[in-house]
Amino acid sequence: MLLGDCLFDRQRGLLTNQVSGEQWHLPRAELQVLSLLIDNQNKVVAKQILGAGDEEYSALSDSSVTRAVFMLRSFLGPLHEQMIETVKGKGYRLHIDKYVSESNQHTRFRELKANYNAMITYLFGQHHRVLKAWVGVLVLVLFVLVSVQWILAAQAVVHHSAPYSTHSITLDSGQKITFISYAKSKTNNTSLVTLSSRLARGFAQCKTSSWQQVYLSLSHDKQVFNITMRGEKLGQSLVRNLKLTDYRQQKSFVSDRWLTEVSLCE
Incomplete structure (x- = not known):
């Protein structure tokens, strides 16, 4: 399924x-x-x-x-x-x-492109050059619009701005893990800095870990903490996305119990 x-x-x-x-x-x-x-x-x-x-x-x-x-x-x-x-x-x-429908976007794009190529081939074979040009333009515009919509949706979770802060720790094994924090503003990011330090302390307890880069950000209302971890294991690239929600006035997000359950170490 x-x-x-x-x-x-x-x-x-x-x-x-x-x-x-x-x-x-x-x-x-x-x-x-x-x-x-x-x-x-x-x-x-x-x-x-x-x-x-x-x-x-x-x-x-x-x-x-x-x-x-x-x-x-x-x-x-x-x-x-x-x-x-x-x-x-x-x-x-x-x-x-x-x-x-979202899961089948790639399939629809391929079908649209295939239909476009088939239509152009047919029209060219019939020597309807003028009609081919107009239909080709219309279908191409439609394909571009749908493609742009999909690209924008796919990139909605990607950070394009420069990171707010970057720091690294080195595990006992000599492995280096880099923590990269993103924020919309250069001010009032105390919570993000605190969470980054707390997560780094959790990783510091590991002898080794599959993760090499950890990307962090807080939502605008400071109620959602986003974590993306990237690394490598047995020659394969790994990506893991975590979203922590805390609606309390005094927010915690990263507790000692959570650090144990989420299995940061190998």
């Missing part, structure tokens, strides 16, 4: 990102939560149902269900993480129909 850019093989419990090639054999909690959301797609499923136990496994706690949803969203990536919607006070809902 296709979920955004990822292909889900329920029988093997395998989630594969078809863009990066990254694969994830889902642990029991993530596999159970995702399977139940798919079985009830476009419907709200309560936490108690998502975490229900059976004769083989004990029930999952609410925090285990919440963490499973968090990990699944992280693997789906920023363009598709909202497929799993949080319905406050009720549970979670998996949107499938809403994202089918």
Whole structure:
């Protein structure tokens, strides 16, 4: 089953990102939560149902269900993480129909280009040069407009401005990890600096890590902390996107418990 850019093989419990090639054999909690959301797609499923136990496994706690949803969203990536919607006070809902068109944009572009080439070939073969020129221009304009729309959407999560700050740490193994922070303003970024330092201290506990660059940013209202980690393992490039939300007045985002659960080290 296709979920955004990822292909889900329920029988093997395998989630594969078809863009990066990254694969994830889902642990029991993530596999159970995702399977139940798919079985009830476009419907709200309560936490108690998502975490229900059976004769083989004990029930999952609410925090285990919440963490499973968090990990699944992280693997789906920023363009598709909202497929799993949080319905406050009720549970979670998996949107499938809403994202089918987005997942098939590349296919539509290829079909559009193929149709354009076929039309031009046909018109050229019939020697309708004037009609070919007008139709070619119209189809080409349509193709460019759709392509630009897709490119803008795909680049919405990419930072184009210069980083606000950059600093690095060196692990005991000699590996260097660089932390790159982005901010819309050069002032009032105390929270971002604090979070960057806290995350660096978490990485400093590792002997080795697959991650080499860590990109950080806070939303304009300071309620969402975005983390993108890039690295390499066994010769393959790795990318992991995390989005932490905290609506409290005194925000934490990165706690000691979170640092342990998110597995920064190898």
